[in-house]
Amino acid sequence: MKKITTLLLLLLTVLTTLYSCSSPVVETDEKIDAKLRNTLKTKTDSVFEAVTTSNQKIYKAVASDDFYKHLQASIRNVVMPFRNGFFKPEFTVYKQYHVTTTRGEKIDIPSNKEGFTFSYVPDQTETYVSLLKVSSHQFDYLIALIYGNDNNQWKLYQMDLMFLGNFNQTVQNMYDTAKKKEADGYLLDAYVFASAANDCVREEHQNLTWNDKAAIEDYYKGLDEQVNDTYKFPIALNSIISKPTLLEIKAQVIYPETVPAIFYHTSISKEDTVALKRENVAIRAEVKKIFKGLNFNKSMVYRGRENLDGSGVVYDYIDKKEK
Numbered sequence: 157m158k159k160i161t162t163l164l165l166l167l168l169t170v171l172t173t174l175y176s177c178s179s180p181v182v183e184t185d186e187k188i189d190a191k192l193r194n195t196l197k198t199k200t201d202s203v204f205e206a207v208t209t210s211n212q213k214i215y216k217a218v219a220s221d222d223f224y225k226h227l228q229a230s231i232r233n234v235v236m237p238f239r240n241g242f243f244k245p246e247f248t249v250y251k252q253y254h255v256t257t258t259r260g261e262k263i264d265i266p267s268n269k270e271g272f273t274f275s276y277v278p279d280q281t282e283t284y285v286s287l288l289k290v291s292s293h294q295f296d297y298l299i300a301l302i303y304g305n306d307n308n309q310w311k312l313y314q315m316d317l318m319f320l321g322n323f324n325q326t327v328q329n330m331y332d333t334a335k336k337k338e339a340d341g342y343l344l345d346a347y348v349f350a351s352a353a354n355d356c357v358r359e360e361h362q363n364l365t366w367n368d369k370a371a372i373e374d375y376y377k378g379l380d381e382q383v384n385d386t387y388k389f390p391i392a393l394n395s396i397i398s399k400p401t402l403l404e405i406k407a408q409v410i411y412p413e414t415v416p417a418i419f420y421h422t423s424i425s426k427e428d429t430v431a432l433k434r435e436n437v438a439i440r441a442e443v444k445k446i447f448k449g450l451n452f453n454k455s456m457v458y459r460g461r462e463n464l465d466g467s468g469v470v471y472d473y474i475d476k477k478e479k
Contacts, residue, residue, distance in 0.1 A: 180257035200288070202214050219311060261277070268367070389402065
């Protein structure tokens with residue numbers, strides 16, 4: 157009986173060990189040990205300096221042997237936007253994960269507040285992920301830095317770039333805003349934000365997936381059908397002498413917000429700025445009568461175009477409202 161009990165205890169220990177090895181232990185942000193966070197902060201600051209200055213010595217000091225061996229391939233898609241001036245040379249720490257798990261098994265880490273799941277395959281049993289938010293004039297991205305603990309030395313194993321959203325608005329933010337706009341009675345405002353969110357989920361990365369992707373796509377599809385049933389584009393404005401035509405409404409990013417952009421066709425020459433301005437004033441007055449689903453107390457963009465397909469820039473006007 158004693159031998160059976162001992163065997164059962166041994167079996168239970170083995171099963172517990174196996175289970176703990178296969179179940180990732182994930183600590184996030186402030187729940188991570190402060191000393192460890194500070195250690196990785198120093199490395200991350202150095203890595204970002206290397207990204208923005210192409211300092212090879214830094215890479216050699218912080219990178220794993222394999223990362224450094226294939227350095228150009230490892231850093232290209234992150235470094236090139238900085239070299240081309242697309243990103244500002246600054247970052248904020250967006251999310252951090254400290255993970256202990258089985259090496260080589262894919263890990264999925266959901267972030268419910270941010271609305272996405274980050275996934276990766278660890279190179280070591282103990283890894284640390286720093287997601288850094290970087291911005292262009294209009295768009296936000298995440299740089300993922302994945303470190304591994306190799307014999308008590310933290311080394312950089314992976315680096316990647318992922319789309320996050322329009323300036324200061326993630327996909328989840330835009331989706332939530334769309335639903336609120338619809339609830340407030342602004343159908344077209346809801347459509348604009350749903351359209352922006354739907355466009356953004358197409359930028360999905362293999363390491364970052366949006367938790368509500370299917371819901372966003374279905375929501376946009378429903379609003380698109382509703383808008384097309386309510387407003388029959390193109391809409392001729394025959395009451396205006398120049399007879400412009402409203403072509404479409406879509407999302408536009410103007411610093412620092414996403415706003416509706418109304419595209420219209422004009423027959424006036426782009427050289428005649430006085431007539432274009434007069435026409436635009438008339439269009440804005442007519443639009444207020446037609447589009448009851450827009451909140452005209454918010455910023456808006458008007459895009460005059462030479463051709464009915466929306467091409468050929470003729471006149472742009474930003475109706476900027478103070479928040």
